[in-house]
Amino acid sequence: MRDKLVFDVSHQCYPHKMLTxxxxxxDGLRQTEGISGFTNRFESDFDPLTAGHAGTAISFAMGLAEGLKGTSPEGEEDPWSVAFVGDSGLACGVAFEGLNQAGERKPRLIVVLNDNEWSIAKSVGAMARYLSRIRTSKTLQGTADRLISLAHKIPWLGDRIDEVGEVLRHVMVPxxxxxxxxxxxxxxxxxxxxxxxxxxxxxxxxxxxxxxxHFLTEKGRGYEPASHDDERAHGVKPAKSSLVKVSRPWKANDPERKSFTQSFSDAICHLAEKDSRIIALTAAMPSGTGLDEFASRWPNRFVDTGxxxxxxxxxxGGMATGGKRPICAxxxxxxxxxxDQVFQEVALQEENVILALDRAGLVGQDGPTHQGLYDLAYLRTLPGIQLxxxxxxxxxxRMLEAALExxxxxxxxxxxGSVVHELSNPAGMRPDLIPGTAERLRDGCDGVIFALGAMxxxxxxxxxxxxxxxxxxEVWDARFCRPLDTxxxxxxxxxxxxxxTVEEHALQGGFGSAVTEALADMGIVIPVSRHGxxxxxIQHASSREEQLQVCGLSSEELANQWRxxxxETRSQNKLEQEPSS
Structure with a gap:
């Protein structure tokens, strides 16, 4: 295929994969060693872009069109580039940056707008309303179609009838x-x-x-479960999944667990009851970030920006300047x-903004475009931010409360992942959550572990x-990556x-790096093992637990490495204590 097809986000790529x-x-979709749920250039030559983030397809496809100029044999036209974009993705600023440049340079570019009024959640914003007006202007569309039909009866138009039809449609339809x-x-x-x-x-x-x-479609058309829940059916996986289950025989009585996302939902709602300044924001992920309940209870204090x-x-940042306490999930x-906005509109202004980062770690089936493995590295360089x-x-x-205070x-x-409400010490017996303070959870003499978050x-x-x-x-909960408890x-x-050190984050620039930097600054020389x-x-797998095991971050793998x-340390010490011959 000479023409190139670029999917935006690429949740819509399943038929494309079947046809290529x-x-x-x-049967192995989104499973370990199976095919990706997104387009992946390392999986097929028909996928020019490994995608998963929205809004970029137009720019990338335009770049392809520019790059393919002059590559066709003499006498043949250059290939077309086609960007396949959803109505929510079109509202991204970068999508309009691409359209703006494309309108100026005129590459061989077709943008297919798949308008089903949804991204993961319902499409929001003025662009969604604009597309909705186009979608619902049935009278104008019908009038345009009748004019086009009449134009077909004018014999002298000849081959130009299709162009005339499009002109008439533009006049009548927005x-x-x-x-x-x-x-x-x-x-x-x-x-x-x-x-x-x-x-x-x-x-x-x-x-x-x-x-x-501009194509009008129905999300999940022909797939019965999607007709009942458009949001859950946005990224479909096989009905039966062989997820890796990690056994924990040393934990016979595992307390009832809930997702971190649900714990955040409970916490922010609890705090919002007491503080009317709290505003919850998200970018097209109200359900995924746990803000559905907040949005239902306080619709005037909830903003989904798309x-x-x-x-x-x-x-x-602007809301904080105005006196609100925004929590951006x-x-x-x-x-x-x-x-750049974290840098300029939040950190540089020293604003009272809380960033609530869900999916910060390995994400299982979604793969490399969705792994949250870099936030510590790119945030801890910013002066004044608490991580x-x-x-x-x-x-x-408690951390949300501390951030607000x-x-x-x-x-x-x-x-x-899932989490217990109280791990180790009861909440009432824990030290205050002062930035830069860690909490010791276990005593020992053979080595010391500083772990962060879920690890x-x-x-x-x-x-x-x-x-x-x-x-x-000895095991410590570091609690903070910035500032550290030096x-x-x-x-x-x-x-x-x-x-x-243990972290569910890239080793480069993460928590372990921060610890080694702090030790070096204090002039302390000690062996450090960084686990991350x-x-x-990291490619997609059937479950996050399997990825943790592959990355050496499961409980068993950590135990094996520390053993x-x-x-080795004991053997070295024994050799050093033996008298030389």
């Missing part, structure tokens, strides 16, 4: 926003009429320039898109495994043969 040789592999950008608007058309779709593309390819073809993370963070991977991570539901609420910019991170549970479990083997490890680090380094995600993109480290 991957139909037989769908589409002027795109036309003013220099983009030829075609539509709205029935996206479920295959013959009509094919004919529209044949007409467009006879013309040059940039075209936006897929516009940059706008959401800047908006939060965004997936870790999507906050990457708003880094914290709760080990359980109780500390999640202390003020200034805060970022809290938690992974996609505290795995570190404690690993220590329990080793305790049965007469190996005693006093606890210095004290522990004097009492132990090694320090280990190594320097590679080996301690045996």
């Amino acid at each position: 040789g991957r139909y037989a592999e769908f 589409g002027h926003v795109f036309e003013e950008l220099g983009v030829n608007y075609v539509g709205p058309l029935d996206g479920h009429d295959l013959d009509g779709c094919m004919e529209a593309f044949r007409r467009i390819k006879r013309l040059g320039g940039v075209h936006l073809v 897929i516009t993370e940059q706008h959401a963070v800047a908006l939060a 965004i997936y870790s991977t999507f906050l990457q898109r708003a880094y 914290a991570s709760p080990r359980d539901g109780a500390d999640l609420q 202390c003020g200034g910019p805060w970022s809290l991170r938690w992974p996609r 505290v549970e795995n570190a404690l479990e690993a220590a329990e495994i080793l305790s049965a083997e007469k190996i005693q490890l 006093g606890a680090l210095a004290d522990a380094s004097r009492r132990h043969p090694f320090i280990a 995600v190594e320097d590679r993109f 080996e480290r301690i045996f």
Whole structure:
């Protein structure tokens, strides 16, 4: 296929995969060693972009069109680039940046607008209303169609009849926003009429320039479960999934658990009852970030900005300047898109903004575009920001309370996973959540572990495994990545043969890096073992638990690594104590 097809986000790519040789592999969709739920250039030559974030397809496809100029054999036209974009993705600022440039340069570019009034959640904003007006202007569409039908009866128009038809449609049906950008608007058309779709593309390819073809579709049409819950059916996986279950025989009585997301939902609602200044914001992820309940109870204090993370963070900064206490709930991977706004509108202004980062860690089936493994690295360089991570539901609420009380910019991170309400010490017996203070959870003499966030549970479990083997490890909940508890680090380094750090984050620039930097600044020389995600993109797997195991972050894998480290240390000490011959 000479023409190139670029999917925006690419949740819509399943039929494309079936038609490009991957139909037989769908039993393994989104599973370990199976095909990705998104387009993936390392999976097929028909996927030019490994995608998962919204709004970028138009720019990338335009770049492809520019790059392919002049590559065709003499006498043949250059290939077309086609960007497949949803109505919510079109509202992204970067999508309009691409359209603006494309309207100026006129590459061989077709933008297919798949308008089903949904992203993951319902589409919001003025662009959604604009598209809705186009969608619902049945009278104008019908009038335009009748005029086009009459035009077909004028014999002298000849081959130009299709062009005249499009002109008449533009006059009668809204589409002027795109036309003013220099983009030829075609539509709205029935996206479920295959013959009509094919004919529209044949007409467009006879013309040059940039075209936006607006198709009206129904999300999940033909798939019964989607008709009952559009949001849950947005990313479909096989009905039966062989998820890896990690057994924990040393924990016979596992307390009732809930997701970190639900714990955040409970906490923010609890705090909002007492503080009317709290505003909750999200970027098209009200359900995924746990804000559905908040939105239902306080609709006037909830803002869904659509897929516009940059706008959401800047908006939060402005709200804070106006006296509100915004809590901006965004997936870790999507906050990457708003880094400049975190810098300028939040950190530089020293604003009272709380960033609540869900999916901060490994995410299982969604794969490398959605792994939240870089937020500590890109945030801890910013002066004045507090970076914290709760080990359980109780500390999640306590950290939100501390952030509201202390003020200034805060970022809290938690992974996609379940959590107990109280892990180890009861909440009422814990030290105050003062920035830069860690909490010791377990005593030991064979080494000391500083773990961050959800990894505290795995570190404690690993220590329990080793305790049965007469190996005693001291375990701390670091609680903060910035600022660190340098006093606890210095004290522990004097009492132990090694320090280990554990984080569900990339090793480069993360919590472990912060610890080694702090030790170096204090002039402390001690062996440090950093446990995190190594320097590679982590592909999708059936579950987060399986990815933790592969990355050496499961309780069993941590125990194995620390056992080996301690045996090596003991053997070295024994050799040093033996008299030389």
